[in-house]
Amino acid sequence: MTTMHNKYKALLIDLDGTMYHGDSPIKGASQLITYLQEHKWLYRFVTNNSSATSEQVADRLNAMGIFAKAEHICTSAQATAHYITEQHSPNPPKVFMIGEHGLRTALVDAGIEITDENPDYVVQGIDKSFNYEKATKAITLIRAGATSIMTNPDLLLPANGGLIPGAGSIGAMLQASSGKQPIVIGKPSSILVQFALSQLGVEAHEALVVGDNMSTDIAAGVNSGCGTVLLYTGLTNANNKSYYTEQAGCDAEYIFETIQDFQQFLTNE
Incomplete structure (x- = not known):
């Protein structure tokens, strides 16, 4: 059977x-x-979720009584870093990043240089400190030829019983302003x-x-x-x-x- x-x-x-x-x-x-x-x-x-590292996600699960190790976690940040290194091999890629600790950690751990000077990619995830300056820089770089990558398309996220804008909301702004459709990872x-x-x-x-x-x-x-x-x-x-x-x-x-x-x-x- x-x-x-x-x-x-x-x-x-x-x-x-x-x-x-x-x-x-x-x-x-x-x-x-x-x-x-x-x-x-x-x-x-x-x-x-691209904002947290796999260790942080595992800690959160364990705190709720759900057994987890970092190796059990696959985040959109990790998948983004893997995708970039696979696409850009053998040369070390350069990235302009809009995002938080989890995304930065995944990129750096993969040997990716984070810079705002002539990057190969603009990588964007959730960023609670997102502002007009970051948006302007990202749009300028995308229009100059950098490949746009969005960690995930979630427009809204649950928070404290309500909803907040997700990575997809930021991505929608960058796409509309740059005229370039991003590669979506999540x-x-x-x-x-x-x-x-x-x-x-x-x-x-x-x-x-x-x-x-x-x-x-x-x-x-x-x-x-x-x-x-x-x-x-x-x-x-x-x-x-x-x-x-x-x-x-x-x-x-x-x-x-x-x-x-x-x-x-x-x-x-």
């Missing part, structure tokens, strides 16, 4: 809305990760997913993308050729699912109300 573990080798798991809300873990998150470890599933936490682009797959050493058809957002998580899985699991733990629920399916232009292969339901499915299969 074909089981889920025969069909798939790995899970690529979203974080915000799938594992936690704010600083509160979603019921069943910790137990799911324990189950995956006990049953020898490969997995990565895959996040569009979900729903397949680049971040492919980066996570390469870390695990598995093919797309051997992995399940697990998330709560049709337009990012599920779309990224579909775009990458992975299986997809939608959880009604965050943005999407039974009442709005048809709307978000239409917005995403795709559908999930498997749908579960809770993390516990998903874990039970893996157990039964």
Whole structure:
């Protein structure tokens, strides 16, 4: 009999809305990760967040009781650095950066020079100190020929019970002003997913993308050729699912109300 573990080798798991809300873990998150470890599933936490390092993300998960090591985390910042070095090999690339600590750390760790003088790329993520001066510099460099890269297209981010502009909002401004469309790294682009797959050493058809957002998580899985699991733990629920399916232009292969339901499915299969 074909089981889920025969069909798939790995899970690529979203974080915000799938594992936690704010600083509160979603019921069943910790137990799911324990189950995956006990049953020898490969997995990565895959996040569009470029502001934090993998160590910081792991610390946050552990503080919520969800076991994680830095090696379990794949951020859009890490995938961006990997993409640039792969595209620009063998010469060390130069980057003008709009972003925060996580993005800077990923770029520097990859041997990328951060500069505002004749960069090869303008790399932009979330930046809470973004200002008109940074925008002007970025637009000038893009129009002069630097390749524009956006870590992720999220327009809004949850914060303290409300919403704040995300990296995609800054990116939309730069795109409109420069007239140049950026290369997008994070979900729903397949680049971040492919980066996570390469870390695990598995093919797309051997992995399940697990998330709560049709337009990012599920779309990224579909775009990458992975299986997809939608959880009604965050943005999407039974009442709005048809709307978000239409917005995403795709559908999930498997749908579960809770993390516990998903874990039970893996157990039964």
